[in-house]
Amino acid sequence: MVEFKSEAALGAMREAGRVVGTALAEVERAAAVGVSLLELDEVARGVLRAAGATSPFLGYRPSFAPVPFPAVICASVNDAVVHGIPDGYRLRDGDLVSIDCGAVLDGWAGDAAVSFTVGAARPEDVELIATARRALEAGIAAAVVGNRTGDIAHAVGRVARGAGYGLPEGFGGHGIGRRMHEDPHLPNEGRPGRGFPLKPGLVLAIEPMLTAGGGDAHDTDPDGWTVRTADGTRAAHVEHTVAVTEAGPRILTLP
Incomplete structure (x- = not known):
C-alpha cells in the first residue's frame, strides 16, 4: 500500500532527512587514508545520537539476510556496490567509498547515500561518481x-x-515514510509513461547504483549482505529521499 504524506508529515521527514544528510557529511569529512570503516560508523552513530534519532539499518533483517545488519551505515568500498558491512578495514589511498545511511526521528524515516574518493582519486572514479550524481539529478x-x-x-x-555504465540487476529505489522501505519499488531503468503515478505527497528514495565495467551482474559476499560487481570493477551509489509536490520535487535529505 502506498501512503501519500501530508505537509506536516513532509516537514517531519525533512527533519529526519536533515539528520541523514548531516551524518553523511560528517562521515565523508572523517574519511581519510588510515581511518577504519568501523570508525566511520561510529561518526554516524554520534550524529544520530546527538539528534535523538535511531537507525533503521541497525538490526534490520530482510528475508535474504542470514543475520541482522550490525551497523548504522553501509560502507561499500571499490567493487562493493551496496550493503557493505563496516569492519576494521582501513581506507587506502585511491579508494572509492560509498556510504548509505538512514535515520528515524519522531517516527519518520530518511535515507540517502554518497560516493567519494579518499586520497589521490583515479580520474575514472571521479567520472563514475559524477555520472552517478547526474543520474540522480x-x-x-x-x-x-x-x-x-x-x-x-x-x-x-x-x-x-x-x-557506458552498468546498473546492477534487481536493485533500485523505494517508497519511504514511517518505514524505510515502502511501496512502490523504483527501478533504475525503465520505460517512460509506465509504473506507479506520481502524486503530491508521494516520497521516494531515488538511488542510482552504477558499475564501471558496464555489466549488470553482481555477486554477494559470504556475509550475506555485501553486493559486489561480478567483474571486479568499481561501483558508485548515490541517493536522496525526495518528495513529489505540486511545486516540484523536494529533496528531504540535504544536511
Missing part, C-alpha cells in the same frame, strides 16, 4: 506530478547507459 528532475515511476527510472537509466 535526472531522476529527481523527473519526480513531478503527472509522471510515473517509469519516467524516473528512464531518466536514471538513460544517463547511466549513455555513459
Whole structure:
C-alpha cells in the first residue's frame, strides 16, 4: 500500500532527512587514508545520537539476510556496490567509498547515500561518481506530478547507459515514510509513461547504483549482505529521499 504524506508529515521527514544528510557529511569529512570503516560508523552513530534519532539499518533483517545488519551505515568500498558491512578495514589511498545511511526521528524515516574518493582519486572514479550524481539529478528532475515511476527510472537509466555504465540487476529505489522501505519499488531503468503515478505527497528514495565495467551482474559476499560487481570493477551509489509536490520535487535529505 502506498501512503501519500501530508505537509506536516513532509516537514517531519525533512527533519529526519536533515539528520541523514548531516551524518553523511560528517562521515565523508572523517574519511581519510588510515581511518577504519568501523570508525566511520561510529561518526554516524554520534550524529544520530546527538539528534535523538535511531537507525533503521541497525538490526534490520530482510528475508535474504542470514543475520541482522550490525551497523548504522553501509560502507561499500571499490567493487562493493551496496550493503557493505563496516569492519576494521582501513581506507587506502585511491579508494572509492560509498556510504548509505538512514535515520528515524519522531517516527519518520530518511535515507540517502554518497560516493567519494579518499586520497589521490583515479580520474575514472571521479567520472563514475559524477555520472552517478547526474543520474540522480535526472531522476529527481523527473519526480513531478503527472509522471510515473517509469519516467524516473528512464531518466536514471538513460544517463547511466549513455555513459557506458552498468546498473546492477534487481536493485533500485523505494517508497519511504514511517518505514524505510515502502511501496512502490523504483527501478533504475525503465520505460517512460509506465509504473506507479506520481502524486503530491508521494516520497521516494531515488538511488542510482552504477558499475564501471558496464555489466549488470553482481555477486554477494559470504556475509550475506555485501553486493559486489561480478567483474571486479568499481561501483558508485548515490541517493536522496525526495518528495513529489505540486511545486516540484523536494529533496528531504540535504544536511
